[in-house]
Amino acid sequence: MIDARGLRCPLPVLKLEKRIESLAGGAALTVLATDPMAEIDIPLYCRQRGHACVLHREGDTLRFEITKA
Secondary structure (H helix, E strand, O other): EEEEEEOOOOOHHHHHHHHHHOOOOOEEEEEOOOOOOOOHHHHHHHHHHHHEEEEEEEOOOOEEEEOOO
């Protein structure tokens, strides 16, 4: 899990990019973020690279469930 709460974009995406490189295809990763721009940036990053991304809202926290392509 990546806890990027309190970090402004692009930091949540950069942390995701760094961590997902080390994962095998099909592996799951959760990212927590509070920056509203992450709602746009993280799904866009995932679409561009073919990763599945599901967003859940938990109060002020955005929870992204990502599966590496």
